[in-house]
Amino acid sequence: MKIVDAQVIVTSPSRNFVTLKVVTEDGIYGLGDATLNGREQAVVAFLREHCVPALIGMDARNIEDIWHYFYRGVYWRRGAVGMAALSAIDVALWDIKGKALNTPVYNLLGGKSRSSVAVYGHASGRDLPHALDRVAEYLDMGYRYIRVQAAVPGVKDSYGVQKGSGSYEPAKKGLAPVETWDSSRYLRFAPQLFEAVRAKFGFDVHLLHDVHHRCTPIEAARLAKSLEPYQLFWMEDPCPGELQEALRLIRQHSTTPIAIGEVFNTVYDYTTLITEQLIDFVRLPPAHGGGITHAMKTAALAGVYQVRTGFHGATDFSPVGMAASLHVDLTINNFGLQEYMGHDPLVSEVFRAPYHYEHGALHLSDAPGLGVELDEVAAAKFPYDPACLPVARLEDGTLWNW
Ligand code: GCO
Ligand code: MG
Numbered sequence: 542m543k544i545v546d547a548q549v550i551v552t553s554p555s556r557n558f559v560t561l562k563v564v565t566e567d568g569i570y571g572l573g574d575a576t577l578n579g580r581e582q583a584v585v586a587f588l589r590e591h592c593v594p595a596l597i598g599m600d601a602r603n604i605e606d607i608w609h610y611f612y613r614g615v616y617w618r619r620g621a622v623g624m625a626a627l628s629a630i631d632v633a634l635w636d637i638k639g640k641a642l643n644t645p646v647y648n649l650l651g652g653k654s655r656s657s658v659a660v661y662g663h664a665s666g667r668d669l670p671h672a673l674d675r676v677a678e679y680l681d682m683g684y685r686y687i688r689v690q691a692a693v694p695g696v697k698d699s700y701g702v703q704k705g706s707g708s709y710e711p712a713k714k715g716l717a718p719v720e721t722w723d724s725s726r727y728l729r730f731a732p733q734l735f736e737a738v739r740a741k742f743g744f745d746v747h748l749l750h751d752v753h754h755r756c757t758p759i760e761a762a763r764l765a766k767s768l769e770p771y772q773l774f775w776m777e778d779p780c781p782g783e784l785q786e787a788l789r790l791i792r793q794h795s796t797t798p799i800a801i802g803e804v805f806n807t808v809y810d811y812t813t814l815i816t817e818q819l820i821d822f823v824r825l826p827p828a829h830g831g832g833i834t835h836a837m838k839t840a841a842l843a844g845v846y847q848v849r850t851g852f853h854g855a856t857d858f859s860p861v862g863m864a865a866s867l868h869v870d871l872t873i874n875n876f877g878l879q880e881y882m883g884h885d886p887l888v889s890e891v892f893r894a895p896y897h898y899e900h901g902a903l904h905l906s907d908a909p910g911l912g913v914e915l916d917e918v919a920a921a922k923f924p925y926d927p928a929c930l931p932v933a934r935l936e937d938g939t940l941w942n943w
Pocket of ligand 2: 751753777778803
């Protein structure tokens with residue numbers, strides 16, 4: 542089953558998405574999500590210049606070998622751009638295989654371990670009372686897992702707080718906007734926020750919180766300890782994860798579960814974290830972590846150490862990337878939770894998603910392959926619209942982790 546064509550499609554229905562379409566000699570095509578928020582064109586160039594020419598002529602059935610060709614065979618391996626490109630290639634090949642065998646991808650990965658995929662939504666408040674209103678809205682919508690964020694009093698730009706109406710989207714037009722951050726105010730406020738949420742809603746709902754890499758390891762340990770009474774389902778990215786050993790410090794001080802890795806690229810970013818049981822959830826999804834092939838391996842290593850998955854599912858992923866996550870989520874035994882933010886309605890003019898939200902979960906159709914359809918005519922109506930993620934500075938101007 543020779544690959545005869547591969548196109549990189551860039552479209553911006555409310556936000557930018559990059560999609561790889563791989564076409565085989567018998568007319569079957571597969572889709573892969575190559576979106577990397579704020580760095581879209583780097584992945585486009587990498588795919589068009591370096592991957593597509595090599596892909597043409599390969600046998601689409603040999604997913605494992607093609608994966609290694611674009612991983613081992615690339616001397617400058619790993620990195621966000623290269624792995625986003627490889628992820629798109631791999632996911633498109635799984636889509637093709639499913640369509641060729643007339644079965645959904647989850648059947649090829651081992652079949653269903655559950656009937657639907659539990660998701661968490663984002664309750665973000667302009668202030669504490671607004672965050673409580675948002676939690677109530679998510680409970681009314683049937684969510685049983687809710688991430689809670691709120692603007693920190695005295696801090697100009699808190700992470701995760703929606704400005705204006707519409708869905709939260711941190712990337713802004715033009716060059717990176719500068720936000721101001723203050724960890725000490727945040728460390729005082731976070732326990733007050735969760736105290737108020739638990740006082741109002743009790744302990745039946747699962748609560749999550751994203752620290753978004755803002756703390757040092759010892760600050761993160763203090764935060765994890767101070768949040769312990771509120772029994773979070775997870776605390777996410779408490780400090781930058783590239784120093785895996787730093788998580789030992791947090792672990793020594795607290796039993797608050799930890800989720801990490803949305804900015805990772807491969808299982809190698811996780812080896813210490815998983816094998817020393819320093820975390821509880823892996824966040825790296827197929828669309829950024831080497832596709833379905835590598836996500837299954839990362840999940841398998843995690844499973845051996847009783848670490849579960851909690852794939853990143855921000856609006857940054859197109860319905861193609863989300864579908865890839867859902868096929869894995871449905872299959873693996875050590876599934877934990879899936880992030881789901883939903884997209885702007887314009888996105889559905891371009892992508893027809895095979896999943897829908899109901900009663901706190903996403904339900905995936907049994908269409909062959911990934912099940913996503915892309916309307917290329919509609920895609921062409923929304924040209925690329927440059928946008929960038931912010932940078933953070935402390936009040937004295939020191940550059941910090943956004
Ligand atoms: C999350 C993430 C996102 C990121 C975004 C950056 O947990 O959903 O932290 O909100 O900020 O993916 O592009
Ligand atoms: Mg996050």
